[in-house]
Amino acid sequence: MSEKSAYKSASPDPEPAQPSIPYSRWAAIFGGPSVTIGPRIAGLPDFVKNDLSDSEDSSSAIVNKQIAAEDGTDIQYRTCSWQKTAGLLFSEYICLAIMSFPWSYSVLGLVPGLILTVVVAATVLYTSLVLWKFCLRHPEVRDVCDLGQILFWGKEWAWWGTAVMFILNNTFIQALHVLVGAKYLNTMTASDDVGHCRTVMFSVVVTIICAIGSLPRTFDMMSKLGTASAIFTFISVLLAAVFAGVQGKPSLYDPSTLGEPLVTAFPVKGTTFVNGMSAFLNISYTFIGQITLPSFIAEMRDPRDFPKSLWACTIAEIFVFSIVGAVVYAYSGNQYVTAPAFGSLDLVYKKVAFSFMVPTIIFLGTLYASVTARFIFFRVFRNTKHVNSHTVVGWSSWAGILAVTWVLAFIIAQVIPFFNSLLSVMSSLFDSWFGFIFWGVAFFRMRTADKEAGRRHSPVTDWLGIVTNAFLILVGIFFLTVGTYASVQGIIDSFEAGAVGGVFSCATNGI
Structure with missing residues (x-):
């Protein structure tokens, strides 16, 4: 039986008694050893069941078996602490x-x-x-594709559909970093003659550069690079x-033509639905990143500690995103703000601030490439040396998979060569599923x-959960339909207005 069809025929096994650890309601929010792991949604697939005895707890035993199987091997995967x-x-x-x-x-x-900003952050934290x-109920899950198949009743089409969206989402993010990397180099060399294209x-x-940076095969190594990138x-x-x-005053300040920077508490009159x-x-898009979380959890030595990582990151996000966004907007105003906002700074300031973003431009693209490569690599070589x-x-094989994803990313970056619209397309097409719909279904x-x-x-908690997650599914459908329309229309409007160059344009895209 293939791995993709294994879940279909498996029937849920009764959940064994949990270890005698004191239950804590707070553990369901903040994690830790007192977390109570609920019953499985689907039965154990054959490739896992064959390695377990009838007396073993199906959740903790799988993690222990995975760790034990890596002892003494050259490349180990379940090595990440909650800090990493x-x-x-x-x-x-x-x-x-x-x-x-x-x-x-x-x-x-x-x-x-x-x-x-706060509402989206809270929603992403909850989901x-x-x-x-x-x-936790299915520790054999290695990525969101495994998870997607279990969610939709073990159907093989669910695995393939999730896999396609998973790879496309990650490749679009790689493309975004190719686009921004070129934008950075164009900005830094604006006065230099570097060639026609x-x-x-x-x-x-x-x-x-990003393809070479993607070569490390474990998240243990990537987490060290990621911490430096975040700093x-x-x-x-x-x-x-x-x-x-x-x-x-913002860059290109021109009070005679554009006036003083205008900062508004609410949308100005004439704001279009597409822009809004x-x-x-x-x-x-900036908050929604659940697509990679199953892969991160799958490489934790103790997955019960994951919420500690999640809370630390969410709190930092709210403060950083709100403060930076508000301050830069307050000094740029509606007329002079750009995306990315480095374009609102004078030349020297722009170059200095933008340069500190280089590690992230390289690393984050490599992280998503690594997640994609890991997904494909494990499917091809599972249970081999x-x-x-x-x-x-x-x-x-690892290098070849990476090369293919980066070539695709390069092509996408040339076909959709503008920052905001690329973000919007990714958000509407993929975040609708991986940010909302999947986790509403998971709750039910x-x-x-x-x-x-x-x-x-x-009863109160139950009904609150029902209403919340039904709403999340509806939000996801709204993203997928109305959001996609707005994103595509925004791209059409940008091309018609001549705001961007054409496909595979040689003109500079510097800010």
Whole structure:
């Protein structure tokens, strides 16, 4: 039986008695050893069941077996502490997309923008906790594709559909970093003669650098690079906010034509639905990153500690995104704000602040490439020596998978060569599923499993969960339909207005 069809025929096994650890309601929110793991949604697939005895607890035993299987091997995967996982989360979320917040606030108005920032952060925190609880029940899950198949009743089409969206989402993010890398190099060399087709050339350079940076095969190594990346990003956005205040007036300040910087608490009259939706999608995209979380949890030595990483990252996100977005917008105003917001700074300030973003431009793209490569690699070489040993076949296959994803990313970056619209497209097409719909469905599947196992919940908590998760599914459908329309229309409007160059344009895209 293939791995993809294994879940279909498996029937849920009754959940064994949990270890005698005191139950804590707080553990369901903050994690720790007292977490109560709920009953499985689907039965154990054959490739896992064959390694377990009837007396073993199906959740903790799987993790223990995975760790034991790696003892003494060259390449080990379940090695991340919650601190290292937090480093991965910081590197994923404290990213370049923060610099789209000033533009989003200029469209939405400062008050709705700040409120949406907190609401979206709280929503992502909640859905990430739902995801974590689901992964605890199914620790054999290695990525969101495994999870997607279990969620939708073990159907093979669910695995393939999730896999396609998973790979496309990650490749689009890689493309975003190719685009921004070329934007950075164009900005830094604006006065230099570097050739006729500078943007395509710079995109090739960034693609090659990122492909090389993707080569590490474990998240243990990537977490160290990710922590450094997050620190540099924090310095970059902090400098952008400080420089915006120091210079006083935004770049290209022209009071006779555009007037003084206008900062509004609410959307200005004439704000179009397409622009408003795009601004909302930009904020949502920056927070929504649940697509990688199953992969991160799968490499934790103790997955019960994951919420510690999640809370630390979410709190930091709210403060950093809100403060940087509001400060830069306050000094740039509606007329002078750009996306990314480095374009609102004077030349020297812009170059300094933008330069600290370079590690993130490179690393975050490599992180998503690594997640994609890991997904494909484990499917091809599961239960072979190439997974845990340094073999020519293993390393050449790993490098080949990475090369293909980066070539695709390069092409996408040339076809959709503008920052805001690329963010909006990714948010509407993929975040609708991986930010909302999946986790609403996960709640209802876990609720059904709990009822069948006789686990009781407070009526108030139960109804609140039903209403909340039904709403999340509706929000996801709204993103997928209306959001996609707004994103595509925004791209059409940008091309018609001549605001961007054409496909594979040689013209500079510097800010």
